Amino acid sequence: MIRALQPGQRCEVWIASVNGQAELAYSTDDVLLEAPNWTLDGASLILNGDGKLWTLDVSGGSTAETVEVPLTGIPGLNNDHVLAPDGKDIFLSANDGHIYRAALSGGPATRITDDDGSFHFLHGVSPDGKELAYVGIEAGDFTQPGRLMTIASDGGATARIDVGPGHCDGPEYSPDGKWLYLNTESFTSAPGHAQLARITIDGSGFEQLLESDTVDWFPHLSPDGRFASYIRFPSGTEGHPADLPVEVVLVSTEDWTTPLHTWPLFGGQGTLNVNSWSPDSGRFAFVAYPISDSTKD
Template sequence: MTIASDGGATASADVGSGHCDGPEYSPDGKWLYLNTESFSTAKGHAQLARVQADGSGFERLLESNTVDWFPHLSPDGSYASYIRFPSGTEGHPADLPVAVVLVSTDDWATPLHVWPLFGGQGTLNVSSWSPDSGRFAFAAYPLPDAEPDSPKD
C-alpha cells in the first residue's frame, strides 16, 4: 500500500501472496523496490523485486538460492546494495554469516563487490548511501576469532 504524503488517497500493488518487506522508492519515484517471498514456496525465501509506483509491473530483479533482503538504490539510481542471508534463513535474524552485495542497477545478477561478514538484523536495514552515490554504510558484528563465511549462490 502507498499513501500520499499529504494523507490523500491510498493505492495498492499486487506483489503476490508471499510476505514482503523493506519497500523503498527509487530516486525518480517511479518504482518501489522490496524483498518478497512471492517467488518461492520455500518459507522465508525472500528475493528482490520491484513494482511501479502505480502498482503495475511487478518483477523479480534476480534469482538466487540465497535469502536476499533490503534493496537500497544509490541517490543517482546507478547502484544498489542489499544483504544476502544463507539459504533457508527465515526472516532477517541477527548473528549469522551474511554478505552485503553491491550491484549495478543495470545488472542485478552480477555483483560488483561482495563483503562477507558476521551480522544480520541491523546490518543494512535502511538506505545508507551518501548523497553523491559514492559510498554507503553497513554494520558488521565482529566476534573474536570469527572468520566471516559468505552465503553461497
C-alpha cells in the same frame, strides 16, 4: 524490541565505496547501533540504538562520536527510518507500530499513521516527499505476511499495492519515483526465500530482479540510480534475523546478477535495513556485529 549487544560483541559501522574499498568508521561495545542513513551534506550518518536516534559525524576520520538527537513524544525507535528529501526532517518507525515525523535537529515528533489494526514499518519516501511506502502487518501478528502499503506523508488513507501472497519487506522508491524496489517471497513456495523485485508505483510491471539460491533482502538504489546494495542471507534463512554470517552486495542496476563487490560479515538485522547511500552515490554505510572468540583469548 530494543536490541542490545551480547557479551563479547561489538558494533562496527563501516563505509564502503563503489570501487570495493571499505573502512571502519566507528566501533563501540556500549550501544548496538543499526540501519545507517546518510545526511544530505555528506558529513554524518543517522542511526538508531537503544531506542533512540543518533548522529555520527564521519567527516573527521576515526575520532567520530555519536550524539543523540533529542526527540520527544515518540516511543522507542526501531531500525526503520528515512530522511525526508529536504534533509531537514526524518520519518521514523517506533515500537508502538506507528510512523512518525520529526525534525532531524530534534524536538517533538508527530504521528502519521492511524490506529487501523496494523503495525506500520516505514522504508521509503517518494522523491517529492509526498508519499511513504511501508510494510503493514495485521495486528502486529508476525506469523502473517507483510503487505506493501503507501500513505501520504502527512497521513490519511492508506493504499495496498499487490505483490502477491508472499511476505514482502523493504519497499523503497527509485530516484525517479517511478518504481518501488523491495524483497518478496512471492516467487517461491520455499519458506523465507526472499528475492529482489520491483513494481511500478501504479501497481503494474511487477518483476523479479534476479533469481538466486540465497535469501536476498533490502535493495537500496544509489541517488544517481547506477548502483544498488542489498544484504544476502544464507539459503534456508527465514526472515532477516540477527547474528549470523551474511554478505553485503554491490551491483550495477544494469546487471543485478553479477556482484561488483561483496563484503562478508557477521550481522543481519540492523546491518542494512534502510537506504544508506551517500548523496554523491560514491559510498554507502553498513553495520557489522562481530563477536569475539573467547577460546582464542
